[in-house]
Amino acid sequence: MVVFDIDGTIKNDQYPSSENFLDIINKLKSENCFVTIATGRMSLSAKQNSVFIPNAPIITYQGAKILDYSKLNELKTISLNKNFIEDIIDTIKFYELKTMIQYDDKILCDSDDYWLRDYAIRNEVDFVYDENYENAKLNNPLRIVAVGDPSKIYDIENVLAEKFSDDVYITRSLPHFCEILNHEADKSYSIEWICNYLKIKPNQVLTFGDSYNDIKMLQNIGYGVAVKNAVPELKEVSDDILKINGAEGIYHYLNELLN
Secondary structure, X not given: OEEEOOEOOOEOOOOOOOHHHHHHHHHHHHOOOOEEEEOOOOHHHHHHOOXXXXXXXXXXXXXXXXXXXXXXXXXXXXXOOHHHHHHHHHHHHHOOOEEEEEOOOEEEEOOOOHHHHHHHHHOOXXXXXXXXXXXXXXXXXXXXXXXXXXXXXXXXXXXXXXXXXXOEEEEOOOOOEEEEEEOOOOHHHHHHHHHHHHOOOHHHOEEEEOOHHHHHHHHHOOEEEEOOOOOHXXXXXXXXXXXXXXXXHHHHHHHHHHO
C-alpha cells in the first residue's frame, strides 16, 4: 500500500500535480497495490482535494477518522475526551489564540470570527456560535484547533505537550495551527488499522509526507519518504528524501521503483 499526505505532498500550489503522477497511480492499482490518502483535512474537504481516487479507506482529521472514500461511510472514529475541553480552551485563551472545536459536520466557536467562519465555509461544514463552549462540552470532539501567530503556536504546542503528556496527541499541519486530538488519533495508528482491515502488513506500506503531522507516519510505518520541500524534522526521521519537488518528484521515485 502507498499512502500520501495531501497538502504540501501531492497538492502544492507551486508544483501542481501532473498527468505523470496520475499515470503512476493507475499503474500501482494495475499491480494490485492499494493507494490512499492520510490528511489533516476534514472529511469532505479531503475527498474534494485528494487529486486521485483511492482504492483503500482514507484517513482524515490527522487520523481521527477512517472512512470509505466513495460515500465517506465511517469505518473508525477516534474522538477526544470531552473532559479535556475546558482545560485546553483555558490554555489557548491564555495565549490569546483563536479556538475551534471540530465535529463531523460542524465547527463550534465562542466568537463570530470572520476567518473561522470562512474556514467552515471552505470546508463545507456548519459554523456554530457556542458561547463559552457550553454545547461543545457535551460531546467528544474530533479535534480542537488553536489558530494564530506561529511563534505563539510553537509555545502553546510545548505547553500543552508538557501539561497533558500522554493523554492527547498534539501536532501542526500548518505553522499557524496547533491541533489537539486523542492520543491514538495519528496517521500511523490509523494506517495500522487499515492494514489490519485489508489484511496486509504495516511493513508493506510506503508513505509520503511533508510536515510535522507526518512524522509519526514516516517514523512508525513501513518505509517513509519525505518530499523535497519537507520540514527538516520530517527529513530527519524519513528513510528517503525526494530530489524533485512536487508530485512530479513522487512520480519519478515510484516509476523507478516499479521499473
